[in-house]
Amino acid sequence: MNRSASIKDVATHASVAVGTVSNVLNYPDRVSQRTKERVLKAIDELGFIRNDAARQLRAGHSRTVGLIVLDVGNPFFTSVVRAAEDAAALHGSAVLLGDSGHDAGREANYIDLFQEQRVQGLLISPVGDVTERLDLLRERGVPTVLVDRLADESKFSSVAVDDDAGGYLAARHLLDTGRRRLAFVGGATSIRQVADRLQGAERAVKEEPGATLEVLTSEGMTVLAGRSVGNMLIERGRDALPEGIFCANDLLALGVMQSLTMTHTFRIPEDVALIGYDDIDFAVSAVVPLSSIRQPTEALGRTAIELLTEEVESQNPIHRSVVFTPELVVRQSTASPAAG
Amino acid sequence: MNRSASIKDVATHASVAVGTVSNVLNYPDRVSQRTKERVLKAIDELGFIRNDAARQLRAGHSRTVGLIVLDVGNPFFTSVVRAAEDAAALHGSAVLLGDSGHDAGREANYIDLFQEQRVQGLLISPVGDVTERLDLLRERGVPTVLVDRLADESKFSSVAVDDDAGGYLAARHLLDTGRRRLAFVGGATSIRQVADRLQGAERAVKEEPGATLEVLTSEGMTVLAGRSVGNMLIERGRDALPEGIFCANDLLALGVMQSLTMTHTFRIPEDVALIGYDDIDFAVSAVVPLSSIRQPTEALGRTAIELLTEEVESQNPIHRSVVFTPELVVRQSTASPAAG
């Protein structure tokens, strides 16, 4: 089969006008039952499939939305993507997914590609500081919603998660379960998420008389970095051991847990409580199931699409920023010492 | 900005014919330097962006390739996707990504969507048994390459990984490091991958005089399932402990490792060697870094695109199946007892 059947072929085959075939596809009510049947039969017999390019050309815009994430491999984004796809499907749109892999070049490529495709709008979790690139989009009038990053509301809508609140939640939980001497483990505070989570934790600690928060800086945010911190804690000995540890993400927490449980020096949660952040799949299947802070990724994805739809449909764009509060997930790693 | 500039607007603005603008974009050599500059200036001033729909309509096909995977969250597919994107970029094509989530309905939606988009071809990791759906694609003449699934070569090209060889590799490695009494841990052998890996392991064991392979069936392929198996091994006691354990995936292996290291009943690799499959990110950061079998995901993605390109470019389609052999990754969990 060289060329697929066009609407014209269908029209000929069914002995009707092309407009009628189009109506059957788009406004079935306008067409009589008899004609409709003939046309549908022809469509079936010829294996006709709409040519979306022609449709788009005529319509002036596509029925797709572009979504550019920093890393599809990251469960956080995977979940956002899925939610966005489902939400878009409700509006009859499809999502074109791009993975920038934290690379500004790849990001730029996708932005160009999506603009050539005349996407209705763009959801983007931008790489680094990107005001220029995004300003260009704004000038061109491409509705854009920033994901997982707060935006100047005069410029863009955005959806984000309140990391300060998440940090507060984690520290508050440790305090609530009776721990007073707390430690925060995180990478460089130049990472906004880390800084915000720390700030929230500090806020909670300040509220609690007699509580303290020690900051332990890790080399990165990986399991291995967490293990180093754990080993350091073991060397410092029991007297210097915090009662509760809040790690800036689950990988760090799992690393800390590994070193403590491997050596059997300290028990979790009896000697020290441990809480992470992100609630990755591995949190629940850790040696000691890990308490964590879960980010409302489904809500993020869904809301991002909703904000975008708002912008697409309204004429003069009003931007909104929606900030979600994360959720505490309690597991064994922070069980009360008494109940331990 | 209501409507973006068209090639006609650019032509007017630069006082040239539309054909000339098109030539500047597609065949710059055909245009004189002076004209080219004028046109490029106009393009810049008007913020012109090519309308891909119009281009596609004229060309009769898009410059995109559809890729439907079972689960973008799965690192295996994530890696395949990335490789496919890079390979497609070399051919000047982009990849439209669809995540079926093991759901035949979603898969069908993506197939339809991609056909309407007139993708050049389709890479698909199909859900379940799908001969009918795929046969339809074949009838329509949509070049299709199956990913991670062998295909009847008279019908489709395909790329896959030899799980039998992977199983052989894992068992062979345990034997090579001096282990004789081996165990295989896996979910139901109704899962093809599990069955193939087991078969390969059995082949290796048969080759080795005096070696044995015990099959332990787990309830699923998760960390928790692995932990149950580990606990069972502990209960059985030291005499019944295999010298080497091959788990059908890394999650199972990590579970087994957890239960053994947590209780300190048996040491890895001194008392028992452990090897997994997939080489997930967590394998390297396990308490005892886990040996594993790595699947050549980059090669899979790249080759899939290459086979597809072949089919697209050749007139009468010749199908090929490419099977890759996985790779052994040795880490501490299978170190020789002597060197342990």
Place this chain on the structure above:
DNA sequence: GCACAACTTTGAATCGTTTCATTGTTACGA
């Protein structure tokens, strides 16, 4: 000064769909 080749530029035709003003058909009440 002219013929001819080489290089530029032109603009109408085309791709497949949707839109919509127009025309055709039917049914019904007067």
Place this chain on the structure above:
DNA sequence: TCGTAACAATGAAACGATTCAAAGTTGTGC
């Protein structure tokens, strides 16, 4: 039987880029 309203069907125009035959321009050698 006629007028009219409601409903169906028609088909040309439009969307924006690419193509390509044709026309226009320049340069070269004799």
